[in-house]
Amino acid sequence: MRRPFEVFLAVSAGLILAFLLLPILALFLRIPPEDLLSQLTSQVAVDALLVSVKTSVIAHAVVLLLGTPTAYLIATRRFRGRSLVLTLIELPLVLPPAVAGIALFAAFGRAGLLGETLHAAGISIPFTQTAVVFAIIFVSSPFYIRLGIAAFEALDPALIEASRTLGAGPRRTFFRVALPLAAGGLSAASALAFARGLGEFGATIMFAGSLQGVTQTLPLAIYAQLDLDFDIALALGAFLVVVSVAVLLTVKLLPSWTRFTLISLAPSGRSD
Amino acid sequence: MDTLHVDLARSLRAFRLELALEFDGVVALAGPSGAGKSTVLRTIAGLTRPDSGRIALGKTLWFDSETNVDLRPEERSVGLVFQDYALFPHMSVADNVAYGGGRKSAELLARFGIESLARLKPGELSGGERQRVALARALARDPGVLLLDEPLAALDSHTRARVRAELRGLLKGLDLPTLVVTHSFEDAAALTDRIGVLVEGRLVQMGSAADLVAAPTTPFVADFTGANLLTGSARTAGDGLTEVHLTDGVRIVSTDQLTGEVGAVVHPWEIGIARSMPLDSMQNHVRGAIESLVPVANRMRVRVGPLTAEITAESAARLALQPGDEVVASFKASGTRLIPLG
Numbered sequence: 001m002r003r004p005f006e007v008f009l010a011v012s013a014g015l016i017l018a019f020l021l022l023p024i025l026a027l028f029l030r031i032p033p034e035d036l037l038s039q040l041t042s043q044v045a046v047d048a049l050l051v052s053v054k055t056s057v058i059a060h061a062v063v064l065l066l067g068t069p070t071a072y073l074i075a076t077r078r079f080r081g082r083s084l085v086l087t088l089i090e091l092p093l094v095l096p097p098a099v100a101g102i103a104l105f106a107a108f109g110r111a112g113l114l115g116e117t118l119h120a121a122g123i124s125i126p127f128t129q130t131a132v133v134f135a136i137i138f139v140s141s142p143f144y145i146r147l148g149i150a151a152f153e154a155l156d157p158a159l160i161e162a163s164r165t166l167g168a169g170p171r172r173t174f175f176r177v178a179l180p181l182a183a184g185g186l187s188a189a190s191a192l193a194f195a196r197g198l199g200e201f202g203a204t205i206m207f208a209g210s211l212q213g214v215t216q217t218l219p220l221a222i223y224a225q226l227d228l229d230f231d232i233a234l235a236l237g238a239f240l241v242v243v244s245v246a247v248l249l250t251v252k253l254l255p256s257w258t259r260f261t262l263i264s265l266a267p268s269g270r271s272d
Numbered sequence: 273m274d275t276l277h278v279d280l281a282r283s284l285r286a287f288r289l290e291l292a293l294e295f296d297g298v299v300a301l302a303g304p305s306g307a308g309k310s311t312v313l314r315t316i317a318g319l320t321r322p323d324s325g326r327i328a329l330g331k332t333l334w335f336d337s338e339t340n341v342d343l344r345p346e347e348r349s350v351g352l353v354f355q356d357y358a359l360f361p362h363m364s365v366a367d368n369v370a371y372g373g374g375r376k377s378a379e380l381l382a383r384f385g386i387e388s389l390a391r392l393k394p395g396e397l398s399g400g401e402r403q404r405v406a407l408a409r410a411l412a413r414d415p416g417v418l419l420l421d422e423p424l425a426a427l428d429s430h431t432r433a434r435v436r437a438e439l440r441g442l443l444k445g446l447d448l449p450t451l452v453v454t455h456s457f458e459d460a461a462a463l464t465d466r467i468g469v470l471v472e473g474r475l476v477q478m479g480s481a482a483d484l485v486a487a488p489t490t491p492f493v494a495d496f497t498g499a500n501l502l503t504g505s506a507r508t509a510g511d512g513l514t515e516v517h518l519t520d521g522v523r524i525v526s527t528d529q530l531t532g533e534v535g536a537v538v539h540p541w542e543i544g545i546a547r548s549m550p551l552d553s554m555q556n557h558v559r560g561a562i563e564s565l566v567p568v569a570n571r572m573r574v575r576v577g578p579l580t581a582e583i584t585a586e587s588a589a590r591l592a593l594q595p596g597d598e599v600v601a602s603f604k605a606s607g608t609r610l611i612p613l614g
Contacts, residue, residue, distance in 0.1 A: 156358065158355075159358050161317075161319050161345070161352075162354055162358040162360070163360075164344070165318075165346070165352040165410075166346075166371050166372035166410075166412075166413055167373065168346060168371070176371070177360060180362050181362055
């Protein structure tokens, strides 16, 4: 006979796991797999997929290009106001998506802070694909930068210093030492940020709307199809589950790629 | 060979580091952990800035607080071997050595006997091998100054003894101003004949290992070199001798002339051990029970009261010494150095 406490632990875990798994299983079990696949070829699904891929890839490229140097700067320099900058970067992480949407409007909308300037230049952002990209960058870049800082901070500072004393300037040190050694951590950060951007819903629907083939991303299409064609909504949901599992597996497999970083921290290996 | 001029001042957490050094050849900076040794190296390399001072190699100025000269680390002709070697873990041995400048790297791999390791990653090397790679890498840039931070600390004791001997010859042959930082007097003595002892940011004594052992100017140096240090008050006795009343009541004499509060320095190998009071030329005797017996190679280290004596293992066996035995530790007045305290 098991002790009551062990039973309590097992029952708690069982209940919560069942609650988490049941909806995900339901996505796949409600209609047969071949129907799921055929629903993915419907026009709405294909349009949403194309919009999502295009906007996510562009947004992610911007996030990587600007986020990586930002993360390196914050991780390796000590300057006045550093913790303020860190807090500002973390803020969008906890911001409700609806607030992100209205904030983007307030900044880039017709009546927004930069509205007149943009209008004068003939640029209108809201309800365009650019707006989708903006929304994705707004929610996913803090994710990438925060994790990227952690990846660069995990580097042994002596390696950076060694590079400098060997005659390499800051730029060469970044590309030859810091970036390759942080690659594992940055890849994990990149995968998680990409997944976060792909799933973006709240800010996008407010700032970019949900126009099929233009601004309707996968999550927006699921919402739009809920009342129109439940099977398409199910198929898109199942598809995003598969993508999410792939992202999680990528991140879980990363530790074996990051082993360089760990070796440098360990004391000397075999003795002779 | 150019001369390295170092004159620097910097406030650290608990004390102020103030050091003026001018040297070519190999110099060791020895002292306890936290004495500011690594800060000296990092300052010379340009990795950290002193509050004020001047650093120059020959006629090339690297740092001068008065004229606002401060070269970046990559602009200083310096090779720094880090304590844990800081080899780039994602590069092969050959790439590590070539990082600072490709021209000499093949020659250096050969010279350090690490050609066979060229394609391995640092994680696959032993401690001794890593040290050679780090040294080759630091030299590949053809620096004007070589700095080594605790080059032996990352090695196990067995490897350490062998590498120590190799390193001395190697450093001497480089013909470069070389500054080695170590917390071990033994390592410093094994690597060079010029040792500076740094305590709480000050250079308290500079000399050869023999000088430091024979004539320590402070109790710290005496203790650091492994000598016994007994404290007491000294007054002039007859025959040109000085009488010292030790804090624990024992009276000893020394041929040094000094009065007041003093430290008496006696080296372990100057102390004899006998079962009863010997009839010989020794003037100083400390009676006590053996606290411990520790064999060191072919010698035996015997702890009696405040003294550590080192006698041959053979003598220890002949006397059948056991911990707890009552013995007399004796040493000569002429082997007792006095240093002022306070």
